[in-house]
Amino acid sequence: MVTRLHEFLIATLLFSLATPAITIADEHRDSAERPAKWLSESGAYTVSFTSSVQPIEINRIHEWIVHIETEEGDPVENAEITIEGGMPAHNHGMPTAPRVTEYLGDGDYRAKGLRFHMQGEWQITIGIDDGSVSDSVIINLQL
C-alpha cells in the first residue's frame, strides 16, 4: 500500500509537470512538413502525388494523380503501377482496393478508389514497373 501511494503521488506530480511539454511536442508535430517527393527503394524513380481531396480526410473516397519521374527527371511513361496501403500499427489494409485507371501523359497516372477509414499512420506502397526496372516507393501519411 505504501509503495502504491508513493508511486501515485510521484506519477501525479510528474504528469502535471509533463503536460505542457506534451502540448508543445504535439504542436511541433502538427506543423512538420511532409516531403513533396519520395524516392523509390532502389532510387530508380521519384514519385509525387496530388489528391483530389485536400487535405486528405478519412471516410471519403477520392483519387490521386501520381507523378513518376526517372532519376534524371524524365517522366516515366506507360508503366505498370500498383497501389496498396495499410496501417502498420493495426495490421490491416485499406478499406478499398484502389488502382491506377489511366495514364494521363507526362508521367501522370490517375489512381482511383482511395479511402482511409481511421486517423493515424498510413503507409501507401506504389509499385512501378516500366518494363525494365521494377521498384516501389513507400509513402507515409499521418491522417
Next chain:
Amino acid sequence: MIRWRGKSATIATIATEAAVLAAIVCVTAPLHAAEPESWTAREIDMLRSLSLDNLEPLPADTSNAVADDPVAADFGHELFFDTRLSSNGGIACATCHQPERRFTDGLQKGVAIGTSKRNTPSIVGAAYSPWLYWDGRRDSLWSQALAPLEDTAEHGSSREQIVQVIATDPSYRATYESLFGPLPDRIDRDAIDRVFANIGKAIAAYERLLLPAPSRFDRYVEAVVTGDVQAQAEMFSAEEVNGLRLYIGAANCTQCHNGPLLTNNEFHNTGVIAFPGDVPDKGRVTGVREVLNNPFNCRSEFNDAANADCAELEFVRTGPELVGSFRTPSLRNLEFTAPFMHKGQLGTLADVLRHYNDAPPAMIGHSELAPLKLSHRELQDLEAFLHTLDAPLKTAVEWLQPPD
C-alpha cells in the same frame, strides 16, 4: 525534487511528500481552473472531427432522382408505415424500425413475419453510409429499402404484390404517377422491377430526413473550441471528461467510431461471439459478394444518374480478411438502440465495453482487437461519456409518427 527512494520509504516521508505535493497542487490549482481545457491542439482537432458541427450537408444521391423531392418523402413516409406491403397485412418498415426507439426494436433479432437473421439497425444518419446492412450487402438507401419487402422473414411480400398495392390505391397511384410517370399498362417483368425500384426510391427520400441533432457532447466540444471554461464545467462531469479522454485515447474507440456520426461505416471483425445456436456469421465476406451481384446496385439500369459514379462498388475490397467482419454502427443514441452487435449478442453498454476490454479471439476470421486492460472505473467513465451522445432527432416530429 521528489524522487523514488525505494521500498524503505516511511509513512512519515510519504506524508511529507504528500504535503509538498498538496502545496504544489494548491498553488497550481488556480492556474488549472483558468485553463481547464487540458486538451492539446491535436486532441481538440480530434474532438472537432467528432462533432456534429463537422458533419457535411447530406450528399446528393444522384442514383435516386427523387431523393430530395418533398412529394417523394411524403410518399415514402406513408409507405414506411403501410402494413399492406406485407404478406399478412400486419408488417410495415416501422414494425422493426420504430421511431420512438430511434428506428430500432429493442430485440436481439428483428421479429416480423418470422425472425430476421440479424439485429435491426437504426436508420438515423444511414443516408451518409456508402453501405447498408450489417454486412453492407446493399449500396444505396433505396436498394436497401427493397430487400425487406421480399424477405420471407420480414415483410414476406413480393414485388408483384407491392406494384398491385400502388396500382389499386387511387391516392398512391396518383402520387406515384406524379413522381415517376404513368404506371405501365402492360405489367411485365421489367416494368415490375422499375416500379419496385421507384418504391424504394420514395422510401429512401423519407429515410434521408432521419438525422441526428446535436447532443451534450457536441455542445461540450463547442465549449472546448471556443474556450468557454464555464460552459465546459457545466456540460460535462469529471467522469464524462475522463471517459471522453479514454474514447479518443487509450480505449482506441476512434479507430472505427470516428467522424461526426461516430462510425467509419466500414467492416471490422471484433470477435463478437456467435449468437447461441447459430453458426458463426461470415458477415462482410458474403455481403460484398451479394452487393456486387445485386440487380439494383449502383451499376444497374435502375440508377438514375446520367454518368453513374460507382467508385465504392468499383473499388470495393474483397477477400478472406473480411470473414466475420461487420459494419461499424453509429454511437449516437445508444440509449435507445440496445441490445448491441449484429445479432444483439450484448445486452448492455457495460457488456459491450467489457467485450472490448477483454478482446476475446474471434470464432471465425481474425479479431482486430487487443485487450484494453482498462480498470472498472475507467469503463464506467467511458460508459458515462457514451451517454452524452444521446439526443433527440433533428427530424421534425411529424415524420416520426404514422402519417395522418
